[in-house]
Amino acid sequence: xxxxxxxxxxxxxxxxxxxxxxxxxxxxxxxxxxxxxxxxxxxxxxxxxxxxxxxxxxxxxxxxxxxxxxxxxxxxxxxxxxxxxxxxxxxxxxxxxxxxxxxxxxxxxxxxxxxxxxxxxxxxxxxxxxxxxxxxxxxxxxxxxxxxxxxxxxxxxxxxxxxxxxxxxxxxxxxxxxxxxxxxxxxxxxxxxxxxxxxxxxxxxxxxxxxxxxxxxxxxxxxxxxxxxxxxxxxxxxxxxxxxxxxxxxxxxxxxxxxxxxxxxxxxxxxxxxxxxxxxxxxxxxxxxxxxxxxxxxxxxxxxxxxxxxxxxxxxxxxxxxxxxxxxxxxxxxxxxxxxxxxxxxxxxxxxxxxxxxxxxxxxxxxxxxxxxxxxxxxxxxxxxxxxxxxxxxxxxxxxxxxxxxxxxxxxxxxxxxxxxxxxxxxxxxxxxxxxxxxxxxxxxxxxxxxxxxxxxxxxxxxxxxxxxxxxxxxxxxxxxxxxxxxxxxxxxxxxxxxxxxxxxxxxxxxxxx
Numbered sequence: 001x002x003x004x005x006x007x008x009x010x011x012x013x014x015x016x017x018x019x020x021x022x023x024x025x026x027x028x029x030x031x032x033x034x035x036x037x038x039x040x041x042x043x044x045x046x047x048x049x050x051x052x053x054x055x056x057x058x059x060x061x062x063x064x065x066x067x068x069x070x071x072x073x074x075x076x077x078x079x080x081x082x083x084x085x086x087x088x089x090x091x092x093x094x095x096x097x098x099x100x101x102x103x104x105x106x107x108x109x110x111x112x113x114x115x116x117x118x119x120x121x122x123x124x125x126x127x128x129x130x131x132x133x134x135x136x137x138x139x140x141x142x143x144x145x146x147x148x149x150x151x152x153x154x155x156x157x158x159x160x161x162x163x164x165x166x167x168x169x170x171x172x173x174x175x176x177x178x179x180x181x182x183x184x185x186x187x188x189x190x191x192x193x194x195x196x197x198x199x200x201x202x203x204x205x206x207x208x209x210x211x212x213x214x215x216x217x218x219x220x221x222x223x224x225x226x227x228x229x230x231x232x233x234x235x236x237x238x239x240x241x242x243x244x245x246x247x248x249x250x251x252x253x254x255x256x257x258x259x260x261x262x263x264x265x266x267x268x269x270x271x272x273x274x275x276x277x278x279x280x281x282x283x284x285x286x287x288x289x290x291x292x293x294x295x296x297x298x299x300x301x302x303x304x305x306x307x308x309x310x311x312x313x314x315x316x317x318x319x320x321x322x323x324x325x326x327x328x329x330x331x332x333x334x335x336x337x338x339x340x341x342x343x344x345x346x347x348x349x350x351x352x353x354x355x356x357x358x359x360x361x362x363x364x365x366x367x368x369x370x371x372x373x374x375x376x377x378x379x380x381x382x383x384x385x386x387x388x389x390x391x392x393x394x395x396x397x398x399x400x401x402x403x404x405x406x407x408x409x410x411x412x413x414x415x416x417x418x419x420x421x422x423x424x425x426x427x428x429x430x431x432x433x434x435x436x437x438x439x440x441x442x443x444x445x446x447x448x449x450x451x452x453x454x455x456x457x458x459x460x461x462x463x464x465x466x467x468x469x470x471x472x473x474x475x476x477x478x479x480x481x482x483x484x485x486x487x488x489x490x491x492x493x494x495x496x497x498x499x500x501x502x503x504x505x506x507x508x509x510x511x512x513x514x
Contacts, residue, residue, distance in 0.1 A: 021066075021283065021284055021285075021286050022066040022152075022281050022282065022283055022284070023066060023067055023068075023069065023151045023152055023154050023156060023200075023281070023282045023284070024061075024064050024066050024067065024068040024069070024279065024280070024281050024282075025068070025069050025070075025071060025202065025244070025246075025278075025279075025280040025281075025282065026057060026060065026061050026068060026069070026070050026071070026277045026278070026279055026280075027070075027071050027072070027073070027204075027246045027268060027270050027277060027278040027279075027280065028057065028070075028071075028072045028073070028270050028274060028277050028278075029072060029073030029074060029075065029206075029246075029247070029248025029249070029269065029270050029271075029272070030073070030074070030075045030106070030248050030249065030251050030270075030271070030272035030273070031072070031075065031076050031077075031079075031083075031091065031272070031273065031274045032075055032076075032077070032078060032079025032080065032083065032108070032272060032273060032392070033076075033077050033078060033079040033080030033081070033082055033083025033084060033090075033091070033392070034052060034053075034079065034080055034083075034272075034273040034274050034275075035053060035054055035080070035082050035083065035090070035091070035094055035274065035313055035316065035317075036052065036053040036054075036055070036082075036313050036317060037050050037051060037052050037053045037055070037056060037301075037305070038050070038051070038052055038053075039051075040052060040273075040275050042275065042276075042300050042302075043214050043253070043255065049302060050302070051275050051300055051301055051302045052273060052274050052275045052301050053274055053301060053305070053313065054094045054095070054097065054098045054274065054309050054312075054313060055098075055305035055306045055307075055309040055310040055313055056301040056302065056303060056304070056305050056306075057070070057098055057274070057277055057301050058097070058098040058099065058305075058306035058308075058309040059303070059304045059305050059306040059309075060277070060279075060299065060301070060303075061098075061099065062306060066152065066281075067151040067152040068151075069101045069102075069149055069151055069156065070095075070098060070099055070100040070101055070126075071100070071101060071102050071103065071158060071202070071204055071246060072095070072100060072102075072103035072104065072204075073103075073104050073106070073204055073205060073206055073208075073246060073247055073248030073249070073269075073270075074103065074104040074105055074106025074107070074108075074109065074162070074163075074206035074248055074249070075106035075107065075108045075109070075206065075248065075249070076088065076091035076092075076095070076103070076106065076109065077090070077091045077108065077109065077111075078108035078111045078392060078393065079108075079273075079374070079389070079392040080388070080389060080392065081320045081323075081324050081385060081388050082316050082317055082319075082320055084111075084112075084388075084392065084394075085319075085320055086120075086316075086319075087112040087116040087119065087120060088109060088112060088116060088117060088120035089119070089120045089123060090316045091120070092120045092121065092123050092124050093123065093312060093316065094309065094312055094313060094316065095124070095126055096123070096124065096125040096126065097308060097309045097312040098306070098309050100125075100126040101126055101127065101147070101149050101158070102126055102127040102128075102129055102147050102149070102158045102160065102204065103126055103127075103128060103129065103160075103204075104128075104129050104130060104160040104161065104162060104204050104205065104206045104248075105117070105128055105129065105130045105133065105143055105160075105162050105206070106162070106163070106206045106248070106249070107162070107163050107165065107166040107169040107170045107206065107249075108169075108170060109170075110166065110170040110172035110174050111170050111171050111172050111393070111394065112172060113172045113173060114172065114173070114174065114176070114177070116172075117142070117172075118142050121142050127144055127147040127158075128142055128143050128144065128160075129143060129144055129145070129146065129147065129158070129159070129160020129161075129204060130143030130144075130145075130160055130161070130162040131143075131144075131145035131146065131159060131160055131161055131162075131185040131186065131188070131189045132161055132162055132164065132179055132180040132181065132182055132184070132185035133162050133177060133178075133179055133180075134177065134178045134179075134180060135176060135177055140177060143160070143162070144160070145159065145160070145185065145188070145189045145192065146158060146159040146160065146189045146192065146193055147160075148193070148196055148198060153289075154199040154200065154282075154284055154289070155196070155197070155198045155199050156198060156199065156200050156201075156202060156282070157193040157196065157198035157200070157201045157202070158201075158202045158204055159186060159189040159190070159193065159201065159202070159203050159204065159242075160204045160205070161182045161185060161186060161203065161204070161205040161206065161207065161234070162179055162206050163179065163206045163207055163249060164179045164180065164181060164182060165179070166179045167179065168466060168467060168468060171393065171394050171395065171462070171463055182205065182207065182233075182234060182237075183233070183234070183237040186203065186234060186237055186238060187237065190238060190241050190242075194241070199284060199289065199290070199291060200243045200244070200282050200284075200291045201238070201241055201242045201243060201244075202242065202243070202244045202245075202246065203231075203234055203235070203238060203242045203244070203245045203246070203265075204246050205231055205234055205245065205246070205247045205248070205249075206247075206248055206249045207229075207230050207231055207234070207247055207248070207249050208230055208231050208247035208248055208249050208250040208252055208269050209222075209226070209230050209231055209232060209247065209250070209252055209254070209258065209267065209269060210226065210229070210230055210250060211250075211252050213251065213252065213253065213271075214252075214253050214255060214271075215252060215253070215254050215255065215258075216254075216255050216256050217254040217255070217256045217257045217258030217259075217267065217268075218256040218257075218258075220254075220258055227262075230247065230250075231245045231246075231247035231267050231269070232258075232260060232267065234247075235260045235262075235263045235265035235267055236260065236262050236263050238263060238265065239263065240263055240264055240265075242263070242265050243264075243265060243266065243282065243291055243294055244265065244266050244268070244280055244282065244294055244296075245265050245266070245267045245268075246267075246268050246269070246270075246278065246280070247267065247268075247269045248269060248270070250269070251271060251272040252269045252271065253269065253270065253271030253276055253298055254267070254268050254269045254270075254278070254298060255297070255298050256296075256297055256298070257278070257280070257295075257296040257297070266280070266294045266295075266296055268280060268296045268298075270298060271298070274301065275300065275301060276298045276299060276300055276301060277298070277299055277301060278296055278297070278298050278299075279296060279297060279298075279299045280294060280295070280296035281294065281295050281296070282294050283295075323384065324383060324384050324385035324388065325383055325384070325385065326383060326384045327381050327382070327383055328382050328383060328384060328386075328387065328490060328493040328494050329381075329382045329493040329494065329496055329499065329500060330380065330381060330382060330499040330500065331377045331378065331379050331380060331381075331382050331499060331500045331501075332379065332498075332499035332500060332501045333379050333501060333502060334376065334377070334378050334379050334502070335348045335349045335352060335376050335377040335500060335501075335502045336348055336349065336376035336502075337349050337350070337373060337374070337375050337376040338376075339505065340502065340505045341505060342418075343509065343510065344505050344506055344507075344508060344509050345415060345418060345419050345420040345431075345508040345509065346420065346423060346424070346505060346506065346507040346508040346509075347370060347373065347423050348376065348502040348503060348505065349373055349375075349376045349377060349390060349502075350368055350370055350373045350423030351423055351424070351425065351502075351503040351505075351507055352500065352502065352503055353368055353373055353390075353391065353423070353485070353489060354366040354367070354368050354423050354424055354425035355425045355503060356488060356489050356492045357397065357425070357459045357485060357488060357489075358425040358426055358459050359492070360397070360459075360488045360491075360492065361397060361399050361457075361459035361481075362457075363399060363426075363456075363457040363458055363459040364426055364445065364446065364456040364457045364458065365407070365424065365425065365426040365427050365445060365456055365457070365458045365459070366424065366425040366426060366458065366459040366460070367407075367410065367422055367423070367424055367427075367458055367459070367460045367464070367473070368422065368423045368424075368460070368461065368464070369421065369422060369423075369461070369463070369464040369467070370419075370420060370421050370422060370423055371421070372391065372393060372395060372461065372463065372464065373390060373391060373423070374389065374390060374391070374392055375389055375390055376390070377390065377500065382493060382500065384490065387486060387489055387490055387493070388486065390489075391485055391486045391489065393463060394484055394486070395461035395462055395463040395464070395484065395485050395486075396461065396462045396480050396481065396483060396484060396485070397459060397460075397461060397462075397480070397481045397483050397484075397485055397488065398459070398460045398461055398462050398464075398465050398478055398479070398480050398481070399457065399458070399459055399460075399478050399479060399481065400457070400458045400459075400460060400465075400473070400476035400477065400478030401455050401456070401457060401458070401476055401477045401478060402455070402456055402458050402472070402473070402476040403452065403453065403454065403455055403456070404443075404445070404450045404451045404452040404453065404454050404456065405452040405453070406472040406473070406475060406476060407427070407443070407445075407450060407456060407458070407472075408441060408443055408450060408452060409471075409472040410422060410470055410472050410473055411424075411427075411429050411441055411443065412438050412439070412441055413438070413469065413470070413472075415429065415431050415438075415439050415441065415508065416438070416439070418433065418510075420508045423507075423508075424507055424508065425507075426445060426446065427443060427444070427445050427450075427507070428443070428444040428445075428506075428507055428508075429441055429442070429443050429507065429508045429509070430442045430443075430509055430510065430511045431508075431509075431510060431511065432510070432511050433510050433511075442511070458476065458478075460473065461485050462480050465478075465480075
């Protein structure tokens with residue numbers, strides 16, 4: 001990849017005879033391969049509408065009267081075939097077409113390996129950022145710490161920060177890299193940018209506020225200790241030197257931004273799947289040129305599409321359409337991702353996948369991280385695309401030997417707040433929700449009480465195994481089988497003698513079962 005100086009000033013190619021009073025920023029994050037429009041139930045809507053995609057974003061930005069910059073907080077590709085099958089290049093092609101200026105490298109950008117990422121970034125017309133990505137003692141050559149952008153005569157410094165947890169959150173081999181502390185990298189980048197006298201500073205991070213899915217930042221208040229991590233911590237670490245902090249990774253949509261009263265920075269996040277963008281406006285005083293304030297709000301990507309970007313997306317979608325449309329089987333009913341009843345914590349699609357994986361592996365039990373199953377199935381034909389979108393990550397099967405005590409420790413950690421972060425097969429879990437702290441659990445395996453001293457064979461996946469949260473899982477003796485969980489599921493559906501049906505609910509339930 002051709003080296004580009006880290007201190008490059010990139011002008012926005014919009015003619016401006018006089019300095020503009022405003023600069024508009026459109027921010028996205030966690031696109032995960034969802035590049036085009038689709039039916040979606042947007043926040044506050046009771047019925048789905050057609051929304052999303054790079055072409056709609058480009059049309060919005062192109063209609064701005066003030067100069068507009070496009071920025072992204074990472075995780076562009078993994079999650080849908082249009083993104084994955086090209087090793088990330090399709091996302092770069094579309095971001096180029098839409099006119100992005102800069103983007104942070106997310107943890108899932110490494111899912112296909114560093115070489116594939118570097119190949120994709122070699123085609124990038126935007127600046128890839130990652131101030132805390134190091135190869136040995138030096139910064140990774142393909143990730144700049146920041147970029148100076150010129151828009152309407154104003155100089156905007158954009159500092160990019162990758163997730164320090166990237167080695168734990170990618171299936172790719174990043175053993176030759178290190179991902180340093182965000183605050184240290186931010187402090188160094190702020191010192192460098194200060195020498196260039198920017199008119200405003202934007203921090204772009206693959207990190208975020210730890211809130212819910214949809215949050216009105218105007219009324220949200222951080223919980224005690226929230227300032228220790230995420231974008232709130234970065235805003236405060238900047239000490240008033242950053243006017244706008246744009247985050248991601250947690251898939252949170254801030255309908256309105258949160259203004260940190262300590263640092264004064266405006267914090268925005270744009271959800272996932274390219275259904276929304278955060279539209280932020282940086283105001284500058286016409287007379288002095290000084291920064292005069294910022295405002296922001298999430299905007300749905302609906303309406304007109306940019307024809308040129310739409311054509312690029314159409315070509316990319318066409319490359320995968322035939323393979324993804326292959327019918328594998330039928331679903332006799334909806335098999336949703338969320339529990340079928342608020343009283344249960346087991347996911348119907350999670351339970352079904354666990355059953356399939358357990359049958360393939362021939363194990364006593366199967367455990368699956370809930371977040372590894374990304375959506376459900378709807379009644380009707382089931383295509384390869386459907387399964388790809390249910391389980392988009394290229395995780396391999398792992399078979400383990402765990403004691404009953406280790407299994408109990410995993411489920412004790414998993415079941416919190418009436419939900420479970422682990423789905424199961426061959427296991428039934430009841431919990432007492434009246435206890436403070438972790439719930440008291442009762443576990444049954446194969447119709448008998450779980451024997452904490454006995455060993456059980458367990459099927460899981462290698463991504464789940466690598467998470468530092470599940471120490472008891474990682475302690476199990478086992479082997480990684482080089483077969484994708486997705487391929488196991490696809491094969492099982494093809495061989496099924498009848499349509500898929502949701503498993504009986506209640507594998508993980510409160511002790512007072514309704």
